[in-house]
Amino acid sequence: MTNVTSDEVKLKRKQFQMLKNKIAFRRALGEKFERQGRKCFYCSAHLMTEFEFMESLHGPVPDSDLDRILYLKNNTYHIDHAVPLSKGGTNDIDNLVFACTRCNSRKGAKTCEDYIAELNC
Secondary structure (H helix, E strand, O other): OOOOOHHHHHHHHHHHHHHHHHHHHHHHHHHHHHHOOOEOOOOOOEOOOHHHHHHHHHOOOOHHHHHHHHOOOOOOOEEEEOOOHHHOOOOOHHHEEEEOHHHHHHHOOOOHHHHHHHHOO
16 A cells, blocks of 8 residues: 655645536536537627537437537637736626627627627627
8 A cells, every 4th residue: 555645735735626626517507508508609601519519520429429509619619707817807707609600700809789889780
């Protein structure tokens, strides 16, 4: 049996807590994606999940790969900051929205309100 130091135990606990936080964050993102109706926050374009994207390229995805639905691939859709980090926004789940590639690229560092006003002109 190997001796485990208290520093190793603390590190393992910290790693475990980080993993739990990551899982909770991904779950919250998935729930937000569904609440947003799987549409771009700005233009309402349909957004595909990783699962849908891969299925459209290669046919059905095995059931064992369904957890890929929460994986956010940039070519499928983007996660955007409603209030940009450069303007005091945070990475908090309440400041994140889902956007299509086109809208996220065009929005840049504008706030949601500024970009939506620009779209409506």
